[in-house]
Amino acid sequence: MSARAAAERLTAERVANIRQLGGSLFEVALQDGRTAVAKRGSRPNDVVAEAAGLRWLGESGDVPIPAVLGADDEWLVSEYVRPGPATVRAAEAFGRGLARLHLRGAPAYGSPPPGGPADASMGLTPMRNEPCPDWPTFFGAHRIAPYVRMAADQGRYSARQIAVFDEVRDRLPELAGPPEPPARLHGDTWSGNIHWGHDGQVWLIDPAAHGGHRETDLAVLAVFGLPHLERVLGAYAEEAEAAGAPLAPGWRDRTELHQLHFLLVHAVLFGGGYAGQALAAAQKTLRAG
Template identity: 65%
Template sequence: MAAVRRYTDATPLHCYRLGGGAAVVSLDGGGQVVAKEGAGPNAARAEATGLMWLGESGDVPVPAVHGYGDDWVVMDYVPPGPAHPEAAKAFGRGLAALHLRGAPGFGSPPPDGPADAWIGLAPMRNEPHVDWPSFYASTRIEPYVRTCVDRGVYDTDEAAVFDAVCARLPELQGPPEPPARLHGDAWSGNVHWSDDGRAWLIDPAAHGGHRETDLAMLRLFGTPLLEHILGGYAEGAADAGSPLADGWQDRVPLHQLFPLLVHTVLFGGGYARQALRAARAALG
């Protein structure tokens, strides 16, 4: 593959597909890399810059990026392994430290990352905002609700529930926090358990946001050993002098709205009902 030759200076020998436009490629000098085709414009750049931003501190392991262009990103391949409690707790502590590295603003992209990025197969806008409520409402709730209304997924009354959430975000958010350095798509499939006994982050939708968003995403789709992860996170955040604010568990539905709306746009069906339930739960 041309991208592998370009970014590794090695000759690819053979590959096998992983799905999602990615393939594991064996190299003539030994070792393996993952070559991944972007889901759309800027997707390869968004993923590569996100990985580099998340990985620069070493708080949580992420695959090293060999290079990227308009259409492809080439990164290290990390062989899979089993999940175990020690790795989960260490991952939680590392994630707390990573979040506290901060970001220039709510909605800011990684350095050199595009404003028009992606979360999975859905477009996602990254642009800095002065506070989390304005960012979350204008770029993480309202655009996806409009799409759903245009497609007939939600009627006017149902859309009004999301409007109410956006209007009340300043009071619903809990104590204001500085922008955190987020993975942005931290569902269970993007926590990769490796054969070296660690938990890695892959496939980011990285941006500056609220740290409770990553934690809510971990809970949404059943991440293995979640309580060990959250325990490690709580320890790490407390040791750093930045424990999670009281009531963060009650705000999980609020932070799950974004991924649920993305899934509603992409897949419809039960996700639409789940997003609406989360919006009503967020309102209390």
């Protein structure tokens, strides 16, 4: 089905104009004056997982999330948000809202959003959302091991390098910091998914939502850099403390640990320097622990 036909069927509105933004992403002007984004899934369950994640993250209103206008097994049509400048005010409001969103919680570490599939994806890699009793069990089994195995099968890592990741997995209970309840996570907070809107707010887009550790979302914010990152983190920490759930001591020292999954996904997809970055993050995590 074409993007035009999908948008018209899922929104029950005629399309006035459509523009391809790249690949399977389209900007759609609807006859009623709304502007939407139509996105075609690239893997099974992509659309179902993303739509469920957007709804779950957006139900509280803590952080602006594009509304789902329609979805099926192939196409997602969501609200379009015009881009705007990155401001300190928006950054601080985002940090406070993200803290509140995380504290909405999740049923378990690894739990998918309500209505979301267990077998989801991040980018073009599979991602398993399987409820686990604690974060070390979940992160080791579903966010480190599968991607190290995929990267090793591609020839990215030697047996000695694989052993470094195995040691991280074995030591996760001591490396993870104090236990805390599972957070309601966006799951893929690199800077491209932090959308600075024309309305002066920061919007979260393209989630890989699940029940996870809030330090993971914070760590991934820093991978490629984010405007006003320290303002975001400072406002987050203040809001979390005011809510009676301060970040655990040493959370900044665990940044590389919480970046591991994101870096391993990129190692699988792109190889090159990402494999080295993931290995360096694992080694630094072991030294810090």
